[in-house]
Amino acid sequence: MAAANGRSPTGVTGTRRRGKVLEKAILDATIEQLRTVGYVGLTMEGVAAEAGTGKAALYRRWANRDELVTAALAAVLPDPTAIELSGDVRDDLLGLLRCVRDAIALTHGTVFQIVRSEAAEAAGGMMHAVVGERIMDPSQELILEVLRKGVREGTLRPGAASPVVATVGSAMLVHHVVHEGPTVPDDYLFSIVDDILVPLTAP
Template identity: 40%
Template sequence: MVTSRSSATARSRTVVPRRRGPVLERAILDAALEQLSTVGWNGLTMEGVAAEAQTGKAAVYRRWPSKEDLVADALASGLPSLDDAPDLGGIRDDLYALTQLVREAMYSRPGWALRAVLHECDQSSSERFQALIMNGVIQPSADLFGEVVRRGIRRGDVRPDVTGSMIFDVIPAVLMYRSKVCTSEWPDAEIAELIDQVMLPMLRSSSD
């Protein structure tokens, strides 16, 4: 019995190794994302994040003076990067592959968290996070769609007069609308339908 009691006492005294600098900051940011995914914006507290990260709340407040600051950094640091447009040899395949990448960003844990924040937070906070999703997801994806279309013009499989920036916004706009209003999770079949029935008719000449 003495041995068993001693072992239990030793286990109860196990301490998480102390973390500092970037390691601790990453743990806090990950904890904020986890809290957003489980309790949402309204339920997230600095104390809850500290507990999730297994640190003191003072360590959180030293780095982020407000919940908005913490959540903005957590989302920005977690959003997948959209750096390169796929080059698969044809406009349809390029658009299809790029749309899949954008969908993955939107449905990543940070993407889900960001959209949840936009639904829950007040107007002043919402504007800040709308800017975050615009700069982190929408604008980069529109830039890549523009690159794909211009490449298609050079190849000859997109008509040369397709140069307006609104064309580049169509897929991101439809993705956001269907996600937010229709709660669609965008299966591959719906992506193919968007490419074949909306984008290609706009991009190719009537003779094609």
């Protein structure tokens, strides 16, 4: 938490920061506030204090809390469509699931845990929509394309390319975060692919 004198936790005076530097500090502070107080407890005042700046600096950029949180998530979440697929089904499944894991790591598991704990709140719905649009939906669509390619090439069984199968890996990652915490070990990621998806889709 920033000190009352307007300095950030590192001691840098917030009023001396400008432009992209200040914007990044605000977005980072938003993610930290989501982690510590959740969406329901997050306020523009709290984010400003965390960032070591004034509330006006937030309102010049974002009209309200929803816009700020959406921008913060967009800034840290990776882009699944930027992944270069190799053509090997196993490698591509691992690459796409790593993208989901990276999203978890970059947000300290915040988004997925908040979606669970605040699912009944409008906030939970809003955050779920952002994560769905940025990460889950494109990842699962790409996984489905990988499965379809495997079926066409005969390396996967007919029927393996289904929307249900495409959601299994991501669902298991989110389940791990919700129940075990945000750190997803490599062994768990490999197990999803080698022990679940490969046998499930094998011809």
